[in-house]
Amino acid sequence: MLEKIENIKSEINAFVVNNPDTLEQFRLKFLSRKGLLNDLFEDFKNVDKSQKGPVGKALNELKNLAQGKFDSAKEIIENSSAGENKIDDYTLPGRTYNIGTKHLITQALEDITKIFERIGFKVAGGFEIENEYYNFDALNTPDYHPSRDMQDTFYLNSEGKDKNYLLRTQTSPAQIHVMQNQQPPVRIISPGKCYRNEAISARSLSMFHQVEGLYVDKGVTFRELKGTLDYFAKEFFGKDLKTRLRPSFFPFTEPSGEMDVECYLCKGKGCRICKYTGWLEILGCGMVDPNVFVNVGYDPEIYTGYAFGMGIERTLMIRHGVPDIRMFYENDIRFLKQF
Ligand SMILES: [Zn+2]
8 A cells, every 4th residue: 555655656746737737637637536546545444453554644645745736736827827918028029000091092082182272272062962953954964965874873762853863973063063152263173972873893883983173264264274184193193194185075065175194004105904095094174065154154255164073093093003993992901001
């Protein structure tokens, strides 16, 4: 029996306890109800009376040894795991937090607004829900114009109204509101969201942003329009990017034009992005059609003006070489962090 106690004593001393798992293994093996020590105490009942003294003493020492080892190991393990939650190691590197930034679209709207504010334009707000009068009629877009088709416009339920409500397809209705409420000179830009019922693809979304500009006064000329747009393109795209104006058609301007910038990718040589023309269209513009002035009560014999409008997503795709318009709204932080 004494020999058996001696063997278990060396086993206890050799047992490595250094984490919660080995601590539990130690307890099960030696101290639990089915452990080795309990077995020894059971055996002790059958020990010869003459031997009970020394065997009992050795047995108690063994129990104290095992319990002592268990208690001290338990204390060390608990203290070290508690230590993991304490912040007392000032040599550790600090934690860094990601700081949010403005979305690329917001940044662009602010940039464009500032560029035009520097030359005297004021920001005019608009409404995302308009009726046919402001979105089409007042802008000289007759009933038969294809952009009034259900294909392009999201109409809203407006039963009983003589003009249907819709989600504006352009920011131009803001011009009409301003001109109805203010006599010339008018010099505004109007940034905001527009909606068109288009199939979603790499080049088009059903929601996008536009900035619209309008300048009306006595004697405003096409030359001023061209100068203003050249100034904008140089400020926004950089000084060395070439621009050109080309004739076009819009119902609310006459004459109308479209402005192109040199392709950012091939620098005018021609590539897949610019369809081998060397140019990318960035905005539509023109002299305000006299019919629009009549609709808002301005005398077209006295006043002239110009208007222009551009899609923000498209403009940014050109400026930053973004290949797919959907990337602006996927909120992939790897994309957004670059700006
Ligand atoms: Zn190109």
